[in-house]
Amino acid sequence: MVGILEGSKSQCPRLGNIVGRIVAGALILMSCSPVFAQLKESDIDTLLTTALTETQNIPVNACVSMPNPGVKLPGNTETASLMYPSGDIRKDVAALIDAGLITVKFNSGEGASALAVFKAKAAGTDSSTSPNVALSYVELTPLGNKFYRYDDPKSGHLPQGLYGANRFCAHIQYGGVEKYMKPLKNPYDDNPHLVSWVNFKWKLDQHKTPWLNNAVLKEQLSIYSDKDSWSRSGILIELNDDKWELGNEPYTIRW
Structure with a gap:
């Protein structure tokens, strides 16, 4: 019995080597497929030049946000989140108003806080028993709507449109690819697509973003x-139906 056990142990490294060779071989075969030859820097340039004109694809560090998470605008938000304890309007909120991105009707009503509604919805309970707080109605202006995006919590299992980030994203200039990863498919996950992580350059487009003139x-x-x-960011592109495009949450490495 001891001999059998010892013999079994001696086979484990060999088995590991065999599995490793199989995986390596699969990756080599994949890298030799025509798909890899199809991804060129010029293709990435074409994709990102178009994709980065859309607000939802702008790097988050080129965006400003409302002070706290809340409902998708237009909508009610807690007055307390817009004010300092002294009762003065927060500097960043005043800047959004002064730049013509939002209008605010302060203390326009009362109701449960956005967080209370979100928690109740997630738990499948009633938020009507939550304490009322002072609410203010925040509306997007036509200018603000051009730069606006709403980012829900990452998990798709959480309620949507109730407690996300209200952002205003600047236009950016695309500066080209610095480097990109050879497309690969990780055999250990459920993402069916080949992916490539791309590092690219960008800068703010002051001319197309008038609110950048607001120093705050x-x-x-x-x-x-x-x-x-130039600033640098990384983004994930995926091969879907023989076409390279941005996947879901492209700024998250998804293998």
């Missing part, structure tokens, strides 16, 4: 530029 809003942006004045 511009200071809110988390922009880190190198000496060449």
Whole structure:
């Protein structure tokens, strides 16, 4: 029995080597397929030049946000989230108003907080028993609507449109690809697509984003530029029906 057990142990490294060779071989075969030859830097340029004109695809650090998560605008938000404890309007909220992105009807009503409604909805309970708080109605202006996007919590299992980030995203200039990963498919997940992680350059487009002239809003942006004045981000592209495109949550590495 001891001999059998020892013999079994001695086979484990060999089995591991065999599995490793199979996986490596599969990746080699994949890398030799015509699909890999189809992904060129010019194709990525074409894709990102178009995709980055859409607000939902802008890097989040080129966006400013309302102070707290809440309902999708237009809608009610807690007055307390828009004010300092002193009762003065928050500087960032005042800047959004001054830049012509939103209008606010302060203390226009009462009701449960956005967080209370969100928690009740997630738990399948009634939020009507939650304490009432002062609410203010926030509306998008025509200008604000051009830059607006709403980001729900990441998990698709949570209620949507109730407690997400209300953002205003600047237009950006695309500066080209710095490098990209050879397309691969991880055999250990359920993503059916080949993917490539792309590092690209971008900068704010001041000319197309008039609210960048507001110093308070511009200071809110988390922009880190190198000496060449370009910022860098990474984005995931996926091969879907023989066409390269942005997948779901493209700024998240999805294998």
